[in-house]
Amino acid sequence: MEYATVSELLAARCKEAPDKEFLVIEDKNGSVERLSYLEFQEQVRKLAQVLSENGIRKGDKILLHLPNGSAFMKSWFAILSIGAVMVPTNILSPEEEMKYLVSHSESKLIITEKEYEQKFSSFGLLLLFSRLGEDHKGTWLEAEIEKAEPVVKLPKLSPQDEAAILYTSGTTSKPKGVVLTQQNYLHTGKQMAETLDYSSNDRVLIVLPMFHGNGQYYMAMPALYAGASIAITESFSATNYVKQSKRLKATVGSLFSAPIKMILKKDYDPEDAENPLRLVIYAQALTDQQYDEFRTRYRVELRQLYGMTETIAIPLMNPVEDLQDHISIGGEACGYSVVLRDGEGHEVNTGEEGEITVYGEPGMTIMKEYFKNPAATAETIQDNWLYTGDMAKVDPKTGLFYFVDRKKDMMKRSGENIAAGEVEAVINEHDAVFESAVISVPDPVYEESIHAFVILKESRKLTSEELLEWCRARLAKFKVPQEIHFTEEFPRTSVGKIQKQQMKKWI
Template identity: 50%
Template sequence: MDIMGHITLRSLLEERTQMYPEKTFLLFENASGEQEELSYMDFQKRVTKLENVFLDLGIQKGDHITLHLPNSIDFMVAWFAIGGIGAIMVPTNILSTSDEMEYILSHSESVLLMTEMEYIQKFEAVRKKLPLLQNILLTRFEGNHEHALNATALMEQASEKMEREIEIFSGDIAGMLYTSGTTSKPKGVQVTHANYIYAGEMIAQSISLRPEDRQFVVLPLFHGNAQYYSTMSALIVGASVALTEKFSASRYFKQAKRLGATVGSLFAAPIRMILAQQYDLEDQKNSLRLIMFAQSVAEHQLDEFEQKFDIQLLQMYGMTETIGVPLINPVHGIRKNMSIGKPSIGYEVKIVDENGVDLPEGTVGQIAVRGVPGRTLMKGYFKNEEATKEALQNNWLLTGDNARIAQDGYFYFIDRMKDMIKRSGENVAANEVESVLVEHSDVYEVAVIGVPDDIRDEAIKAFVILNEGAQVSEQMLIEFCKLKLAKFKVPDEIEFVTAFPRTPVGKIQKHILRQSIRTS
C-alpha cells in the first residue's frame, strides 16, 4: 500500500477534526479587511451542512459542480463538501467571460453552479444553452433571486450530521482543473482524492511543514498551487491556513504578520510587484520563514527580496498535470534558486529529445516526469483520450517544457517548447533573452517572442516594462544584449509597454502578445 492508502478528502478532514477540534484551521480576510476564523470542528460542521444541501438538490456521486468564486470560506467549504459526497469540483477563474464559462459548464457536464451575485449576469446570458445545469447557488447573498438559490439560507436549515453515507475511494475523481488554452480549448485535468493527498504529503515533507505552521494563501484557489501545495499540505500535518480574498503587493507582509502566517507561495510576477512597492523596514519583521515560488526571477531580484524581507525563497517546478512538484530546491540543502531544483519525493525526472530518448547532462530537451496516473500524476484529461495519450506515455508525463541538467544534478529551466524561437536555423530560448534583459538596472520585466520574418524564419522581439523613471532607449538595451548574448540571440526589436496581459496567477500571456503582432 502506498502513502495515500485509502484516504479521501472526507476521511482526512474527519481525522484532523478528531485530532484538533478546537484548533484554528482557516483564518480568512476579505477584501474589506474583515476577518473570520474557523476551527477544524467549525469547518467540518459547515462542510457537512453543505453536503446535505447538495444531497437534497439531487447531486449524485460523480456529478460535476462548477465553482465560480473568489477566494473565500465558501470556496473552501464547497471544495470539501463536493469531495465529501463523491462529486467533482470544477473551479474556475472569476475573470472568465460568459463564452468561456459556457464552454467549461458544457464540456464538464456540470449540473450545479456556485457563484456570487457579482457574476450571475454572465450565466443568465447562456443558461438556456446549458440543459444539464439544474441549479445555481449564490454564496454571500441575502434574500431571494429569480434564477438562483440562496446557499446561506439552505445551509442554515441543513443538518450538521451526514444524512446519507456515500462510499468514496481514493482513486475517485475529486476535482477537475481546466488548463488555460492558447491555440485550443482548455483541457480538464482530472484530479483524484489520492492526487490531493499525495500533493499535500509531498510538499509537507519537502518543506518540513509542522502542525504549528500556517500556510499563507493569496493566489487564487481555483489554481492548483493554492489547492495542492498550500491547503493540502496544511491539512496533511494538521496545520492551518491564512486565506486572503485578493493578493495585495503593498500589504503582503503586513497581512502575513497580522494573520500569523509562516509559509507562503508566490509566482514571479507577485515577487516583482512586491519589490516595486515603497519599502517599509517593518516588513522585515514579518512572520514568514519560507516562500515557495515558481517561474523565472532575476538573480538580483531574488537577492534583494531575501535581503529586504529576511526570508528564505525556494524555487520549484510543477504543473497542474504533475500534481506535486517534481523538482524543488532543498529546504535543508544548498539552494540554487536560479535553478528549479532537484527531483523530489516520489518522482523520477529526466530530459528527453523529440523521440523520447534520454539526453545527457548539459543538453537541452523536454522535461519528462515519471509517476503513477491518478496517484502522483493526473488521472488524465476529461473526454480527451488523444491528448491524454500524447501527454502520458508509459507513466511518463511529457511536460512541454525544456530544461537541462547541470553536473551537480540541479535542473535549469530553459523555456516552454512553444516559446523556442527559430531564427536563421538556430534555436533561441525566449527565457534566455529575457534573463539577460532583466539584468539591466532600468528593466522591471520582459517578455520575448518570435515574430514572422521572411528571411530568418523568425525575428526576436522583446516587450519591456521599465522601472519607474528609467530613461534607457531601445538601442541601449540592444547594445547591452550584444555584450552578453551570441549575435543570433540579440533582439531585433524592443517595444516599451506599461503592462502585460496576464493570467490570474501573474503568468504573461504570450499568445495575446503574438496575436497583437499578427493583427497590427
C-alpha cells in the same frame, strides 16, 4: 496512517484537534472569518446535505465560479465528501469562456456570486449564490448551510474516485480539463508537507487564485495533512502581502516571480522586516538582485520550484535546506523521477537540453487524464511518463535542473498560462481579420507581454482599440494582448509555417 479520501483525512484531523483554528479568511473588505477544524467540518457536512438535497450524486460535476474565500473552501470539501467532482473556474473569465467550460465539464450545478449571475443566465442550471446581497434574489448558499442538518452518512468512496477537473490552457485553442482523484489530493498533501517541512504550528498563506492547483496542491492539502492551519485572502495585494502575513500570522507562502517583483516595486516599510514568514516558494526565476533584495527586506527564505497542474505535487524543487543555486529549479522532489528527453523520446546526455518528463502513476501521483480528450492524454502520458512540454537542462557538476523554455507555443503572464492558439482563434473570429499570429516578449514585471500581429482582409479597416475591445469581450483579462500590430505579411518557412521567432525581433 494512509487515508482513502480527503473527507477521511479531515475527519482524522478533527478528532485529533477539534478546537484548533483551521481557517482564517480575510475578505476584500478586511473582514475576518475564523473556523476551527470541527466548525469547518460541520459547515462542510451541512453543505454536503444541501447538495444532496438538490440532486447531486457521486460523479456529478459542480462548477465553482468563486473568489478565494470561505465559500470556495466549504464547497471544495463538501463536493469531494459526497463523491461529486469540483470544477473551479477563473472569476475573470467572460461569458464566452464560461459557455465552453460549463458545457464541456457537463456541470449540473453552479456555485457563484450574484455579480457573476449574468454569465450563467442562459444555461438553465441551478445557481447557488454566496454573498447573495441585500435583495436576496436567488438561492443563498450561506443561508442554506445555516438551516441544513449535517449529512448523516457519507457515500462509500475509493482513492481512485474522481474529485476535480482543473482546466488549464494547452497548446490548442481550448483549455484542457485535468482530472484529479481523491488519491491525487492525498498524495500532494503528504509529499508537499514532508518536502516543505510543514508542522502543526505552521499557517500557510493563500493569496493566489484557488481555482489553480497552486493553492490547493502546495498550501491547503499539505496544511491539512500536517494538522496546520490556513490563512486565505480574497486577492493578492503587492502593498499588503507582508502586512497580511503579519496580521494573519502566516509562516509559509506561495507566489510566482511576477508578484514578487510587484512587491519589490512598492515602497518598503522597514516594519515589514519583522514578520512570521519562514519560507516562500515560487515559480519562474528571479534575478540575483531581486532574490537578494526580497530576502534582505523580509528576512524570509525563497525557494524556486517547478510543477504543473498535471504533475500534482512538485517534481523539481530547491531543497528547503542546503540551497545551491536559486536560479535553478532544483532537483527531484516529492518522490518523483525526472528525465530529460529529445524529440524521439530518448534520454538526452547530461548538459543537453531536453523535455522534462515525470514518472508517475496516473490517478495517484500524476493526473488521471484529460477530461474527454483521450488523444491529448495519450500524447502527454506515455508508459507512465508525463511529457510536460517544457525544456530544461542539467548541470553536469551539480546535477541541478535549469529551465530553458516552453517547447510549444505557450506564454505566461503573471503566473497565468496562455495558449497563443486560443487568443489567435478569438482574433480570427472578427470578420475584418484574415489571419493573426500571437507572440510574447519578456516583461520585467508580468513575465511576458502579449503582442498580436494581424493581417486584415482586403479593403477592410480596423483599429487596434476596436480589436482589443473585441478580445476583452471574449477573453479573460490576462489573455488580452497588450498591443496589436497590423502588417501585410508574416515571415514563413518554405511550407508556409509562420516563423514566430522572427516576429519577436519586430518588437
